[in-house]
Amino acid sequence: MNKLITLDEFILQRQKDFPFATGELSGLLRDIGLASKIISREVNKAGLVNIIGQAGTENASGESVQKLDVMADQLLISCLQNSGECCGIASEENDTYVPIKNSSNAKYVVMFDPLDGSSNIDVNVSIGTIFAIYRRISDDGDCQLNDFLQDGVEQVAAGYVVYGSSTMLVYTTGKGVNGFTLDSSIGEFCLSHANMKVPQNGNIYSINQGHYNKFSPEIQQFVDECMDKQLGFRYVGSMVADVHRTLIKGGVFMYPATKSSPDGKLRLLYECNPLAFIMEQAGGKASNGSHRILEIDATRLHQRTPIFMGSPNLVNRVEELLQKEPSNADANNVSAMA
Numbered sequence: 001m002n003k004l005i006t007l008d009e010f011i012l013q014r015q016k017d018f019p020f021a022t023g024e025l026s027g028l029l030r031d032i033g034l035a036s037k038i039i040s041r042e043v044n045k046a047g048l049v050n051i052i053g054q055a056g057t058e059n060a061s062g063e064s065v066q067k068l069d070v071m072a073d074q075l076l077i078s079c080l081q082n083s084g085e086c087c088g089i090a091s092e093e094n095d096t097y098v099p100i101k102n103s104s105n106a107k108y109v110v111m112f113d114p115l116d117g118s119s120n121i122d123v124n125v126s127i128g129t130i131f132a133i134y135r136r137i138s139d140d141g142d143c144q145l146n147d148f149l150q151d152g153v154e155q156v157a158a159g160y161v162v163y164g165s166s167t168m169l170v171y172t173t174g175k176g177v178n179g180f181t182l183d184s185s186i187g188e189f190c191l192s193h194a195n196m197k198v199p200q201n202g203n204i205y206s207i208n209q210g211h212y213n214k215f216s217p218e219i220q221q222f223v224d225e226c227m228d229k230q231l232g233f234r235y236v237g238s239m240v241a242d243v244h245r246t247l248i249k250g251g252v253f254m255y256p257a258t259k260s261s262p263d264g265k266l267r268l269l270y271e272c273n274p275l276a277f278i279m280e281q282a283g284g285k286a287s288n289g290s291h292r293i294l295e296i297d298a299t300r301l302h303q304r305t306p307i308f309m310g311s312p313n314l315v316n317r318v319e320e321l322l323q324k325e326p327s328n329a330d331a332n333n334v335s336a337m338a
């Protein structure tokens with residue numbers, strides 16, 4: 001039987017990968033792991049304690065907030081406050097960033113979507129937490145907005161937790177991707193998916209096909225090609241679940257621009273960048289159709305971006321279609337989308 005390696009043990013082992021590592025990043029990752037265990041417990045008993053349901057408030061995106069969203073957000077903030085390693089956070093649930101006063105001189109900022117896919121909570125479908133860790137760029141003292149408006153290539157670590165048939169934490173610090181499954185009997189995340197690699201040639205496409213009529217002609221053509229080739233079609237409607245499946249089984253996850261959402265729906269800083277970092281570290285690609293997600297200029301905390309990510313063969317085809325010289329008809333269609 002292989003030796004059980006817990007997340008904490010793994011993080012400490014890998015700390016040696018970082019010369020002059022002072023353990024602060026390791027501490028942050030452990031604190032996020034702790035918050036995830038508590039969120040998992042609450043998510044798994046949601047139906048029992050009737051904490052499902054509209055909290056009555058709206059988040060920064062104007063979407064109705066479920067009570068679990070609020071709980072997850074507050075839990076992550078308090079764990080990060082206690083860590084002493086984080087000088088500020090930004091989250092989907094908060095209009096602006098939140099300086100952490102008792103560790104204002106700490107080296108890192110953390111951005112997260114505390115409970116992505118929350119509309120699926122009521123129907124017991126997988127949901128997730130997504131996080132990105134950056135080194136601050138401002139001087140000591142309270143963190144500043146520009147600490148958060150960094151391009152994705154500056155991430156020092158990123159990861160997600162998927163609360164599904166099991167709870168898994170998957171993360172990278174830029175030296176590969178590793179997955180840990182929560183063993184509730186001992187309350188530990190245990191290494192279950194070492195050195196994860198995405199299949200280079202995928203055969204699953206994942207998109208909300210219900211929006212087909214709102215897609216550009218190029219995306220409609222790609223979807224048509226997938227159907228003509230009889231690729232598998234899977235769409236959960238929770239980004240973490242769809243990306244996790246793509247990471248393991250291959251394929252392409254897409255949330256393109258549409259006529260009503262010219263920048264797509266998904267958030268660059270705390271959804272697309274961390275998941276793109278993981279996908280690239282696993283040998284996949286993550287693009288907005290023309291550029292690496294990780295190189296998109298971050299200008300606003302809650303900015304959106306179209307995203308195509310997964311097996312290189314499929315992402316390359318999407319980019320090829322989107323970058324071909326538009327015919328007159330296409331050009332007219334694209335301008336009509338604006």
Ligand code: P6P
Pocket residue numbers: 116117118119208237238239240255265
């Ligand atoms: P649609 C969940 O609400 C979410 O933010 C992502 O997790 C998911 O990929 C997307 O929205 C689903 O959006 O428009 O297909 O329902």
